[in-house]
Amino acid sequence: DSVRVFAPATVANVVCGFDILGFAVERPGDEVLMTRRPAPGVRITRISGDEGRLPLAAERNTVSASVQMLLRHLGREQEVGVDIELHKHMPIGSGLGSSAASTVAGLWAINELLGRPLTALELLPFAMQGEELACGAGHADNVAPALLGGMVLIRSYAPLDVVRLPAPALHCAIVYPHVEVPTRDARQLIRQTVPLKDAVTQWGNVAGLVSGLFLNDVGLIGRSMQDVLVEPVRAMLIPDFYRLRELALQAGAIGFGISGSGPSVFAFAPDEATAAAITEQLRRHLSGLGVGSQGYVSAI
Numbered sequence: 001d002s003v004r005v006f007a008p009a010t011v012a013n014v015v016c017g018f019d020i021l022g023f024a025v026e027r028p029g030d031e032v033l034m035t036r037r038p039a040p041g042v043r044i045t046r047i048s049g050d051e052g053r054l055p056l057a058a059e060r061n062t063v064s065a066s067v068q069m070l071l072r073h074l075g076r077e078q079e080v081g082v083d084i085e086l087h088k089h090m091p092i093g094s095g096l097g098s099s100a101a102s103t104v105a106g107l108w109a110i111n112e113l114l115g116r117p118l119t120a121l122e123l124l125p126f127a128m129q130g131e132e133l134a135c136g137a138g139h140a141d142n143v144a145p146a147l148l149g150g151m152v153l154i155r156s157y158a159p160l161d162v163v164r165l166p167a168p169a170l171h172c173a174i175v176y177p178h179v180e181v182p183t184r185d186a187r188q189l190i191r192q193t194v195p196l197k198d199a200v201t202q203w204g205n206v207a208g209l210v211s212g213l214f215l216n217d218v219g220l221i222g223r224s225m226q227d228v229l230v231e232p233v234r235a236m237l238i239p240d241f242y243r244l245r246e247l248a249l250q251a252g253a254i255g256f257g258i259s260g261s262g263p264s265v266f267a268f269a270p271d272e273a274t275a276a277a278i279t280e281q282l283r284r285h286l287s288g289l290g291v292g293s294q295g296y297v298s299a300i
């Protein structure tokens with residue numbers, strides 16, 4: 001009895017929707033191989049692709065910890081035993097929802113092995129608890145799109161109200177500059193209060209972006225991808241952020257911003273070739289600054 005599950009990387013915030021918008025890409029993503037075993041308990045037997053950074057201890061690893069929470073919820077923790085192999089195919093701490101992808105793959109796997117007692121949406125609170133363990137905040141803008149696919153809005157956290165939005169027929173260019181930006185720290189930088197004038201600009205952009213998705217209006221999507229609340233503070237954590245934006249837009253990007261809490265940046269592009277050209281441009285610029293990087297091009 002074993003199952004192999006892939007869960008995708010995700011781009012949270014989508015520029016103006018801090019903590020409320022996110023979308024899944026086709027690649028990269030993480031893989032979990034989960035196998036039933038007779039003795040109860042959740043074990044991580046192998047992790048690859050993490051450069052030894054993730055804990056194997058079941059209660060500290062977000063994958064096993066969230067699987068344990070799910071088993072406890074179902075009242076089956078004394079009975080069910082699983083071994084978990086986690087294969088990471090994306091960098092940790094990159095702003096690509098790396099912990100979210102692993103957690104979602106684990107939850108999806110255990111749910112499959114148990115004959116799907118829960119719906120995808122019912123798995124979400126467990127994935128959010130995994131995020132809380134990973135970065136101190138149980139936000140859903142990575143786990144929800146990793147679970148449900150496409151573009152997702154978290155309309156409300158209490159009560160949880162999640163809405164699937166139409167995903168734009170666009171490509172996504174992602175560049176991960178090799179600098180360290182822990183989500184925990186990137187969240188602490190943000191101001192806790194906002195001036196009304198900025199709030200008006202921000203909710204105008206959120207409404208514009210969502211309208212753009214429904215109307216399939218690429219121009220409106222691009223115009224709405226502006227963030228006056230969070231990006232101005234986080235931009236300084238990313239090497240030459242504003243120059244990267246200029247280069248992306250010159251190379252044909254529809255919109256550009258920080259992916260999640262960074263340091264990765266992303267751009268929407270009309271097609272795969274433009275996305276590839278943007279990725280190239282940004283990587284070349286970073287390399288000129290002495291910063292290594294990885295690039296990804298994916299459909300949404």
Ligand code: HSE
Nearest residue numbers: 012018019141260261
């Ligand atoms: N919405 C979260 C943040 C995503 O921006 O901190 C973290 O990946």
